[in-house]
Amino acid sequence: xxxxxxxxxxxxxxxxxxxxxxxxxxxxxxxxxxxxxxxxxxxxxxxxxxxxxxxxxxxxxxxxxxxxxxxxxxxxxxxxxxxxxxxxxxxxxxxxxxxxxxxxxxxxxxxxxxxxxxxxxxxxxxxxxxxxxxxxxxxxxxxxxxxxxxxxxxxxxxxxxxxxxxxxxxxxxxxxxxxxxxxxxxxxxxxxxxxxxxxxxxxxxxxxxxxxxxxxxxxxxxxxxxxxxxxxxxxxxxxxxxxxxxxxxxxx
Amino acid sequence: xxxxxxxxxxxxxxxxxxxxxxxxxxxxxxxxxxxxxxxxxxxxxxxxxxxxxxxxxxxxxxxxxxxxxxxxxxxxxxxxxxxxxxxxxxxxxxxxxxxxxxxxxxxxxxxxxxxxxxxxxxxxxxxxxxxxxxxxxxxxxxxxxxxxxxxxxxxxxxxxxxxxxxxxxxxxxxxxxxxxxxxxxxxxxxxxxxxxxxxxxxxxxxxxxxxxxxxxxxxxxxxxxxxxxxxxxxxxxxxxxxxxxxxxxxxx
DNA sequence: TGTCAATATAAATACGATTTATTTTCTTAT
DNA sequence: ATAAGAAAATAAATCGTATTTATATTGACA
Numbered sequence: 001x002x003x004x005x006x007x008x009x010x011x012x013x014x015x016x017x018x019x020x021x022x023x024x025x026x027x028x029x030x031x032x033x034x035x036x037x038x039x040x041x042x043x044x045x046x047x048x049x050x051x052x053x054x055x056x057x058x059x060x061x062x063x064x065x066x067x068x069x070x071x072x073x074x075x076x077x078x079x080x081x082x083x084x085x086x087x088x089x090x091x092x093x094x095x096x097x098x099x100x101x102x103x104x105x106x107x108x109x110x111x112x113x114x115x116x117x118x119x120x121x122x123x124x125x126x127x128x129x130x131x132x133x134x135x136x137x138x139x140x141x142x143x144x145x146x147x148x149x150x151x152x153x154x155x156x157x158x159x160x161x162x163x164x165x166x167x168x169x170x171x172x173x174x175x176x177x178x179x180x181x182x183x184x185x186x187x188x189x190x191x192x193x194x195x196x197x198x199x200x201x202x203x204x205x206x207x208x209x210x211x212x213x214x215x216x217x218x219x220x221x222x223x224x225x226x227x228x229x230x231x232x233x234x235x236x237x238x239x240x241x242x243x244x245x246x247x248x249x250x251x252x
Numbered sequence: 253x254x255x256x257x258x259x260x261x262x263x264x265x266x267x268x269x270x271x272x273x274x275x276x277x278x279x280x281x282x283x284x285x286x287x288x289x290x291x292x293x294x295x296x297x298x299x300x301x302x303x304x305x306x307x308x309x310x311x312x313x314x315x316x317x318x319x320x321x322x323x324x325x326x327x328x329x330x331x332x333x334x335x336x337x338x339x340x341x342x343x344x345x346x347x348x349x350x351x352x353x354x355x356x357x358x359x360x361x362x363x364x365x366x367x368x369x370x371x372x373x374x375x376x377x378x379x380x381x382x383x384x385x386x387x388x389x390x391x392x393x394x395x396x397x398x399x400x401x402x403x404x405x406x407x408x409x410x411x412x413x414x415x416x417x418x419x420x421x422x423x424x425x426x427x428x429x430x431x432x433x434x435x436x437x438x439x440x441x442x443x444x445x446x447x448x449x450x451x452x453x454x455x456x457x458x459x460x461x462x463x464x465x466x467x468x469x470x471x472x473x474x475x476x477x478x479x480x481x482x483x484x485x486x487x488x489x490x491x492x493x494x495x496x497x498x499x500x501x502x503x504x
Numbered sequence: 505t506g507t508c509a510a511t512a513t514a515a516a517t518a519c520g521a522t523t524t525a526t527t528t529t530c531t532t533a534t
Numbered sequence: 535a536t537a538a539g540a541a542a543a544t545a546a547a548t549c550g551t552a553t554t555t556a557t558a559t560t561g562a563c564a
Contacts, residue, residue: 071323079513080559118431179370310516331523
């Protein structure tokens with residue numbers, strides 16, 4: 001077992017032990033190459049023997065990484081025919097690894113607009129259901145996230161972002177709807193995307209706190225329609241920021 | 253490599269070659285045991301050596317199945333500590349295998365109501381966006397599905413169901429929103445659930461055709477708000493049927 | 505159309521390496 | 535002397551490699 005950094009034939013680097021497991025590093029590379037189109041939809045991957053040579057990993061590590069890809073809906077394997085890349089419609093885009101790769105590659109405009117459209121649709125509905133369904137424990141989770149945002153105010157962008165994400169995640173969990181909950185990873189992606197596109201944290205902190213507080217209060221008071229409207233306002237600002245940032249991007 | 257049916261120590265059967273691969277059969281069993289709670293959230297799985305004995309499979313097959321479970325967000329492995337089952341909030345419930353298991357086990361009431369709530373939220377929005385965004389090819393896909401429903405009318409429930417699912421799937425694809433598209437597997441689950449709970453295909457065919465046609469027309473005519481309203485009506489009927497079926501279920 | 509060979513994945517087995525959680529021991533403070 | 539915290543050692547479990555055999559499937563040929 002190697003202990004130093006490994007370069008494959010094609011110069012692709014599999015991280016050494018200090019950083020990432022062989023399998024994880026390989027998986028990330030494969031996902032990157034698929035998402036970027038380097039390994040094109042519909043195409044057939046080289047066979048296992050070639051891939052083990054190319055990436056300089058054992059057959060087992062390769063096959064385990066491939067199983068993860070199958071679970072992502074990205075590939076399908078058949079004896080004799082080989083392994084093909086499936087169409088994008090099949091992929092589990094909500095998987096955190098896939099979303100991370102999309103973000104690092106930088107999606108096209110429809111990536112971001114799809115995300116904000118979905119947010120505008122789902123999060124108000126989740127807030128309304130949270131106002132109806134949230135348990136006391138879930139409520140205090142939301143409140144804690146809000147307090148963390150207050151604490152982080154103007155001190156720490158990273159802490160602010162984490163608390164912001166916690167707030168939104170706690171609400172979608174409190175909705176009690178398992179389908180909405182699947183969307184949680186997309187919220188994280190949206191917040192990261194916003195940060196990257198605008199080069200700053202979403203919204204001015206004071207205005208943001210006000211809007212977050214309105215959502216929290218409506219949920220606490222068990223007023224679904226007020227919660228819905230408050231969340232629509234909150235996401236509306238996020239939408240405007242993304243739209244502006246994308247417009248600026250276009251002018252470059 | 254065995255050629256006959258295999259019984260594990262605990263009587264669990266791994267399908268023979270004629271039916272399912274070792275890995276797939278094992279994976280299905282593991283997912284079933286996790287979803288059913290037999291392998292409880294937060295608990296630690298037996299170690300690899302014990303699991304290979306229990307299921308009577310090789311280490312390779314087990315490890316490949318485990319990677320799929322990791323991708324489903326169901327387990328996490330750590331050296332020395334072992335492999336733990338993660339909380340339900342982590343699971344990729346939208347994976348077709350997971351949904352199939354949920355359906356075969358028969359979810360509780362909130363499973364179905366979450367599904368119909370999400371449908372009521374997402375599909376009208378998708379129809380509206382399809383009315384704006386659909387390409388000619390996507391339009392003809394939707395139309396073809398509708399024609400297939402017409403052809404299947406009163407002849408073939410299985411064909412009708414397939415066409416119904418195609419119709420809804422085609423619309424969500426035509427929305428052009430990659431987030432909405434992730435919910436396609438949930439729509440399939442919803443339609444299957446409806447069939448199972450009501451013991452018949454959703455809706456009377458004539459009424460259903462009328463409502464589907466209204467959706468198709470609105471999309472064709474590029475009228476988003478009409479498409480939205482038509483889809484709301486269609487899903488509203490599906491909701492009423494599920495609600496009735498669940499109420500009947502309660503009286504048993 | 506049927507048969508067969510070739511291709512590629514699927515599966516099993518054996519062995520060793522590495523990580524990391526848990527336990528034990530040691531040190532320091534009261 | 536005892537308790538608490540830190541450091542070191544141990545052990546448990548996963549991770550990774552290598553090799554061989556089995557099986558499924560496709561394409562070529564008669």
